[in-house]
Amino acid sequence: MNTEKDFSPLTPNIVRALNDKLYEKRKVAALEIEKLVREFVAQNNSAQIRHVIQILATEFALSQHPHSRKGGLIGLAACSIALGKDSGLYLKELIDPVLTCFNDSDSRLRYYACEALYNIVKVARGAVLPHFNVLFDGLSKLAADPDPNVKSGSELLDRLLKDIVTESNKFDLVAFVPLLRERIYSNNQYARQFIISWIHVLESVPDINLLDYLPEILDGLFQILGDSSKEIRRICEVVLGEFLKEIKKNPSSVKFAEMANILVIHCQVSDESKSTYDLIQLTSMTWMREFIQLAGRVVLPYSSGILTAVLPCLSYDDRKKSTKEAASACNHSLMKLVTPEDDVDDEESQTKSSPQSDGSPSKKESDLNDSLNESQESVGFSNISFFTPASSDRPAVTLDLDGIVQVLDRHLHDSSTGMMTRIAVLKWLYHLYIKTPRKMFKHTDSLFPMLLKTLSDESDEVILKDLEVLAEIASSPAGQTDASGSCNNSDSKTELHIPGGVRDGQPVVVGCKVTDLSPSTPSMNSYFYKFMINLLKRFSLERKLLEMRGAFIIRQLCLLLHAENIFHSMADILLKEEDLKFASTMVQTLNTILLTSAELFQLRNQLKDLRTQESCALFCCLYRSWCHNPVATVSLCFLTQNYRHAYDLIQKFGDLEVTVDFLMEVDKLVQLIESPIFTYLRLQLLDVEHNPYLIKALYGLLMLLPQSQAFQLLSHRLSCVPNPELMRTVEDPKAPVKDKRLAQPHIDYSELLQHFDRVQSKHLEVRHQRAGRSEHPDRKL
Numbered sequence: 001m002n003t004e005k006d007f008s009p010l011t012p013n014i015v016r017a018l019n020d021k022l023y024e025k026r027k028v029a030a031l032e033i034e035k036l037v038r039e040f041v042a043q044n045n046s047a048q049i050r051h052v053i054q055i056l057a058t059e060f061a062l063s064q065h066p067h068s069r070k071g072g073l074i075g076l077a078a079c080s081i082a083l084g085k086d087s088g089l090y091l092k093e094l095i096d097p098v099l100t101c102f103n104d105s106d107s108r109l110r111y112y113a114c115e116a117l118y119n120i121v122k123v124a125r126g127a128v129l130p131h132f133n134v135l136f137d138g139l140s141k142l143a144a145d146p147d148p149n150v151k152s153g154s155e156l157l158d159r160l161l162k163d164i165v166t167e168s169n170k171f172d173l174v175a176f177v178p179l180l181r182e183r184i185y186s187n188n189q190y191a192r193q194f195i196i197s198w199i200h201v202l203e204s205v206p207d208i209n210l211l212d213y214l215p216e217i218l219d220g221l222f223q224i225l226g227d228s229s230k231e232i233r234r235i236c237e238v239v240l241g242e243f244l245k246e247i248k249k250n251p252s253s254v255k256f257a258e259m260a261n262i263l264v265i266h267c268q269v270s271d272e273s274k275s276t277y278d279l280i281q282l283t284s285m286t287w288m289r290e291f292i293q294l295a296g297r298v299v300l301p302y303s304s305g306i307l308t309a310v311l312p313c314l315s316y317d318d319r320k321k322s323t324k325e326a327a328s329a330c331n332h333s334l335m336k337l338v339t340p341e342d343d344v345d346d347e348e349s350q351t352k353s354s355p356q357s358d359g360s361p362s363k364k365e366s367d368l369n370d371s372l373n374e375s376q377e378s379v380g381f382s383n384i385s386f387f388t389p390a391s392s393d394r395p396a397v398t399l400d401l402d403g404i405v406q407v408l409d410r411h412l413h414d415s416s417t418g419m420m421t422r423i424a425v426l427k428w429l430y431h432l433y434i435k436t437p438r439k440m441f442k443h444t445d446s447l448f449p450m451l452l453k454t455l456s457d458e459s460d461e462v463i464l465k466d467l468e469v470l471a472e473i474a475s476s477p478a479g480q481t482d483a484s485g486s487c488n489n490s491d492s493k494t495e496l497h498i499p500g501g502v503r504d505g506q507p508v509v510v511g512c513k514v515t516d517l518s519p520s521t522p523s524m525n526s527y528f529y530k531f532m533i534n535l536l537k538r539f540s541l542e543r544k545l546l547e548m549r550g551a552f553i554i555r556q557l558c559l560l561l562h563a564e565n566i567f568h569s570m571a572d573i574l575l576k577e578e579d580l581k582f583a584s585t586m587v588q589t590l591n592t593i594l595l596t597s598a599e600l601f602q603l604r605n606q607l608k609d610l611r612t613q614e615s616c617a618l619f620c621c622l623y624r625s626w627c628h629n630p631v632a633t634v635s636l637c638f639l640t641q642n643y644r645h646a647y648d649l650i651q652k653f654g655d656l657e658v659t660v661d662f663l664m665e666v667d668k669l670v671q672l673i674e675s676p677i678f679t680y681l682r683l684q685l686l687d688v689e690h691n692p693y694l695i696k697a698l699y700g701l702l703m704l705l706p707q708s709q710a711f712q713l714l715s716h717r718l719s720c721v722p723n724p725e726l727m728r729t730v731e732d733p734k735a736p737v738k739d740k741r742l743a744q745p746h747i748d749y750s751e752l753l754q755h756f757d758r759v760q761s762k763h764l765e766v767r768h769q770r771a772g773r774s775e776h777p778d779r780k781l
Helices: 012-018 023-042 046-061 066-101 107-142 148-167 173-183 189-204 210-225 230-249 256-267 275-315 318-337 363-377 401-413 419-435 444-456 460-475 526-541 543-560 563-575 580-596 598-608 613-626 630-639 643-655 660-673 676-684 692-704 709-719 749-773
Strands: 495-503 506-513
Touching: 012 023, 012 066, 023 046, 023 066, 046 066, 066 107, 107 148, 107 173, 107 189, 148 189, 173 189, 173 210, 189 210, 189 230, 210 230, 210 256, 210 275, 230 275, 256 275, 275 318, 275 401, 275 419, 318 419, 401 419, 401 444, 419 444, 419 460, 444 460, 444 526, 444 543, 460 526, 460 543, 526 543, 526 563, 526 580, 543 563, 543 580, 543 598, 563 580, 563 598, 563 613, 580 598, 580 613, 580 630, 580 660, 580 749, 598 613, 598 630, 613 630, 613 749, 630 643, 630 660, 630 692, 630 749, 643 692, 643 749, 660 676, 660 692, 660 709, 692 709
Parallel strands: none
Antiparallel strands: 495 506
């Protein structure tokens, strides 16, 4: 530095001392500068004060010589001390050159700059707040300084500045938030610790309402929560916890909508290799749970995004039990927000009230709400899904039904979706069909194929929930045809023709629309018949499904819908089935269910007593399809106490191709006769006089069987029949009819026998054709 240059009012001795390499000499010069500035203050000579500060800044603090810069820094600090409370008038001139030195390559000089700024701020106190942003920016850089001395000095300055902010009520939060939003995304650990510590301080100041600006920094806070430093994560957890407490205290002032997307993003962060991601996901899921509970229906427009985040978490194992429980709570709370008023169109909502105007929910809705209450008690960044509010520009809250259905459908199609997630998806679909049936039926055609495919799921619980959804679709009044006979699908005009018997010499055919299968059964909508057709088609294509789950699925459907409807429709469809082998197998399955399942108790009782035209029509409908399987047909006659007809059928078995499979079915029938289902039949053996054809039919089965265990079983049973002399084979043509089923006016048994012959002829023809194409035809006995 040119020592001959005029630096007045600084004396040459002061200038030389400021440029000296020794700290003690620079300190002496600083004391001289302090004395000089005090004199100017006493004289109120602000021009000279500014001139001294300018010289110290430009000629020393910003000099190219390191010792001069050090002298300039200590000189500026001395000026501030001399100015005292008046330093606020010169803060910009004092602070700017010091902050410039924060970027110096010399760590010692950065330390002196930190020391100088500490003295300036200590003197000015609250007067520095208008310059807070530049101070904060400088400090955020020093917080990450590699030199420990510089870092230590910056920490002292940081604490001082925090004390000033805490004491003052003039902090400009609006001006500070943009800088905070920018700095919060730093990846440096020390910078993050500096940022989170400041947020903690500001959040604790009563006069500073940082909650209003939380949407701007929440994403950054979750980024910091994933830091590798345990201490930083701990502080960040504390800060987020304090914010959440504040949100619970003042939910009316919280901007839930602006933060919903942020939570959705971080709820989907998942990486098995990084435990910090688990913490982010758990915390964000906890926040999401509170948001749903506090905001209520306000979050409905964002429900599709919330479900995108929540559903995968439901399949977590015990390693993420807390996250799974929080996700489950979110799911149930969100589901409860959907009400029947969401089923009203936008135009109608302006003129009509909620469908349940009296405030009392329907039985299904009440049951559903109870189940939700009971249940409640009981992804990396590349996979993140974003969502957009469905009605952000509308004052009324609108359910994003299309978005929800899209999310649910996507999870159903994804083969990697966990079991609990699939169950939750199906629960959602069922809930939506209960609460918003009109709108949901617009999506039924697109959902229907996947719902049918889900019947092949490995989990019984998934299949049960899937059947509940399909049953609701098939029975919901929203799927009924309107007055003109039209509906939203192509099957709306399908007629279900159910064969009856013969009356007055003419065949009786019970023809009815699928919405009214029988006067004794509840009405079904147009999707019911479509469901039955597709279910049987699936059984036909997936024989393993029929073998492993067929009986289970049909029994559950009989509980969810009406057993008579199920058997009526399936029998009618099988009557037209071209694959005769499948038809026979399916009839065998249905017959086993009919005879053995507790769910079919009422239907069995209805068939036992054919006193009404409806029950006769049901018998005839089943009979015509049961003809695909001769043994099943005989068992149906036993069930309905048509013993003479059963005997007539067994007489025709001599013309059939008796295979091993056929004899195995006869064997099973004998076992069934010994079961509780046929207790009434065995008791009727005591009344030989009125049941001769029952005994003849059983003897006919006995003659069909080879010498086997079933033969011995049936033979022993027949040996217990009392007074065998009554079993005469020659019947007196003038004797009155004893079999009480012979006088049934609604059934023409001769026509049914002819139908049996026709069906068996088709089966025989198909078997012969198959045998001609195969090297190993079925073995005859």
